[in-house]
Amino acid sequence: MVMKGRAHRFGDDINTDYIISGRYKFKTLDMAELSCHVMEDLDPGFADRVNEGDFLVAGKNFGCGSSREQAPLALKHAGVAAVLAQSFARIYFRNSINNGLPALVCDTSRIVDGDELEIDLQTGLISNASTGEEIRAHPLPPVMLKILSEGGLVEYMRKHGALTV
Amino acid sequence: MGAGRTISEKILGAHADADARAGDIVIARLDYCMAQDGTAPLAIRSFEGMEGGEIAMKGRAAFCIDHNAPSPLRAVSDLHAQMRDFASKYGLELNDVGEGVCHQVMLDRGHVVPGSLVIGADSHTCTYGALNAFATGVGSTDLATGLLSGSLWFRVPETIKIRVRGTLEPGVFAKDIALMMVGDITADGATYMALETGGPAIEALDLDGRLCISNLAVEMGAKAGLMEADEKTRAFLEGRTRVEYEPVSPDPDAGYAEERSYDVGDLEPMVAKPHTVDNVCPVGEVEGAPVAQGLIGTCTNGRLADLRAAAEILKGRRLAPGVRLIVAPASRGVMLAALREGLIETFTECGAAVMCPGCASCVGTHQGIPGDGENVISTANRNFKGRMGNPEAFIYLASPATVAASVLEGKITDPRKYLG
Numbered sequence: 068m069v070m071k072g073r074a075h076r077f078g079d080d081i082n083t084d085y086i087i088s089g090r091y092k093f094k095t096l097d098m099a100e101l102s103c104h105v106m107e108d109l110d111p112g113f114a115d116r117v118n119e120g121d122f123l124v125a126g127k128n129f130g131c132g133s134s135r136e137q138a139p140l141a142l143k144h145a146g147v148a149a150v151l152a153q154s155f156a157r158i159y160f161r162n163s164i165n166n167g168l169p170a171l172v173c174d175t176s177r178i179v180d181g182d183e184l185e186i187d188l189q190t191g192l193i194s195n196a197s198t199g200e201e202i203r204a205h206p207l208p209p210v211m212l213k214i215l216s217e218g219g220l221v222e223y224m225r226k227h228g229a230l231t232v
Numbered sequence: 233m234g235a236g237r238t239i240s241e242k243i244l245g246a247h248a249d250a251d252a253r254a255g256d257i258v259i260a261r262l263d264y265c266m267a268q269d270g271t272a273p274l275a276i277r278s279f280e281g282m283e284g285g286e287i288a289m290k291g292r293a294a295f296c297i298d299h300n301a302p303s304p305l306r307a308v309s310d311l312h313a314q315m316r317d318f319a320s321k322y323g324l325e326l327n328d329v330g331e332g333v334c335h336q337v338m339l340d341r342g343h344v345v346p347g348s349l350v351i352g353a354d355s356h357t358c359t360y361g362a363l364n365a366f367a368t369g370v371g372s373t374d375l376a377t378g379l380l381s382g383s384l385w386f387r388v389p390e391t392i393k394i395r396v397r398g399t400l401e402p403g404v405f406a407k408d409i410a411l412m413m414v415g416d417i418t419a420d421g422a423t424y425m426a427l428e429t430g431g432p433a434i435e436a437l438d439l440d441g442r443l444c445i446s447n448l449a450v451e452m453g454a455k456a457g458l459m460e461a462d463e464k465t466r467a468f469l470e471g472r473t474r475v476e477y478e479p480v481s482p483d484p485d486a487g488y489a490e491e492r493s494y495d496v497g498d499l500e501p502m503v504a505k506p507h508t509v510d511n512v513c514p515v516g517e518v519e520g521a522p523v524a525q526g527l528i529g530t531c532t533n534g535r536l537a538d539l540r541a542a543a544e545i546l547k548g549r550r551l552a553p554g555v556r557l558i559v560a561p562a563s564r565g566v567m568l569a570a571l572r573e574g575l576i577e578t579f580t581e582c583g584a585a586v587m588c589p590g591c592a593s594c595v596g597t598h599q600g601i602p603g604d605g606e607n608v609i610s611t612a613n614r615n616f617k618g619r620m621g622n623p624e625a626f627i628y629l630a631s632p633a634t635v636a637a638s639v640l641e642g643k644i645t646d647p648r649k650y651l652g
């Protein structure tokens with residue numbers, strides 16, 4: 068599966084409070100509403116600028132902080148198709164895969180805001196159409212690829228009832 | 233790497249019937265599951281989406297209403313009602329408004345024992361590592377999977393071994409050790425890894441202090457903040473649980489990703505400056521910065537030893553003019569003990585607002601949102617921009633003693649000034 072979209076560039080240590088503030092997430096489970104506020108404290112215009120299928124590109128330790136699963140869910144509902152980062156915080160990474168939002172660990176240092184990217188999830192190959200560069204992402208373990216291919220852990224459990232390695 | 237095994241490898245291996253080694257992915261049986269009011273509603277939604285029926289964790293799962301307790305909004309009340317309905321339908325323990333912060337409730341009720349495997353839909357679940365349990369924070373959908381099937385996948389973490397020695401000077405506490413460690417290891421220095429913290433300085437701490445250190449493990453990115461069990465651990469569990477347990481020690485030849493050692497003999501009171509937890513310095517560097525609000529409480533420092541340390545400084549004194557102090561005991565048990573000791577009286581007399589046991593102002597959803605441009609000094613574990621509900625406020629993190637001294641002066645103050 069190849070995904071095409073535009074890069075939205077962020078820095079290091081983007082925590083889940085920045086992705087979706089606790090001010091909103093405790094109030095509602097309505098993801099359409101939450102998605103209007105993604106990244107608001109860092110970049111107030113982000114929710115309006117992001118297009119369906121775009122990618123969020125960050126530095127190290129993306130998703131640190133609280134375990135709120137609303138973070139990857141709100142990103143997904145805002146239209147983000149995948150997140151690329153140098154590294155992810157552990158709980159965020161699990162939550163992202165569990166909700167069917169691909170999280171790819173790769174060298175993001177030469178991707179800038181607005182770059183057009185093409186990502187092949189199976190091979191982990193990322194092509195930057197704006198620079199002509201190719202980047203390799205770390206391969207995902209089989210259990211995560213299975214969860215992603217079912218569209219998330221809820222779908223996976225509905226089908227299989229329990230996890231198997 | 234050595235042939236021996238770390239605490240994480242032993243606990244995860246025992247729960248997966250496997251010779252689990254760092255880097256392996258295992259599916260392990262769970263001993264206990266927990267979710268709070270910020271994560272349980274989504275776990276319920278995920279659980280329902282899984283269409284699985286009965287839960288495997290009946291009698292071994294708890295919901296806690298602590299993040300927004302009492303409810304500040306009608307919409308939140310509806311989510312709380314969903315939690316109560318789900319808990320009674322599926323046989324979960326429901327800890328309602330006033331029971332306290334989920335993590336302290338889990339400890340008070342004896343749900344965590346050495347050697348056990350616990351997941352919580354809250355990032356500070358790592359706190360229970362101080363009781364020698366492999367306890368880690370997960371998301372809501374992971375929690376729903378755990379409730380439904382009784383097991384979950386884990387990547388067995390590499391371990392950083394940390395040895396702490398030296399005797400703390402008066403006025404310096406476990407929180408200062410923890411902040412010093414976060415400053416040194418940094419916010420992502422232990423990502424995906426477990427910490428095994430020990431040594432004479434840790435053995436000398438009471439459980440309240442050890443829990444504070446394990447609580448901050450996740451602020452270094454760690455998956456678990458483990459310690460070994462000893463006589464103090466056993467004494468803590470006495471009367472709280474009747475579950476049989478077997479403490480787990482690492483093998484002498486266990487393989488570690490990294491080993492670090494610290495001497496805390498000349499450690500000073502530490503402060504984490506806005507807006508990251510690893511932005512740490514000795515209190516002297518920020519002394520004098522004005523403070524509008526203090527917070528004493530949370531799953532980091534809302535325990536009895538913390539309230540005592542703060543009360544010792546506040547007793548017979550008054551808050552500086554124009555300063556607020558919010559005190560929230562971590563649980564009903566802590567609140568009762570603090571009442572009996574007269575600590576609540578001390579807080580009330582000095583001018584503090586004592587809140588219902590729970591998360592209080594920690595996460596910015598109710599009770600004590602700071603104003604624009606205000607500095608807050610807090611005993612919590614996070615000082616991210618917007619954390620307490622206002623991105624225009626500045627949060628400093630410190631020990632209960634440092635917070636107490638600072639609210640008396642209206643500016644960040646070294647607590648040693650008020651001792652002896």
Ligand code: SF4
Pocket residue numbers: 299333334335354356530531532590591594595612613
């Ligand atoms: S006290 Fe703060 S850090 Fe602890 S569980 Fe509550 S909100 Fe989270």
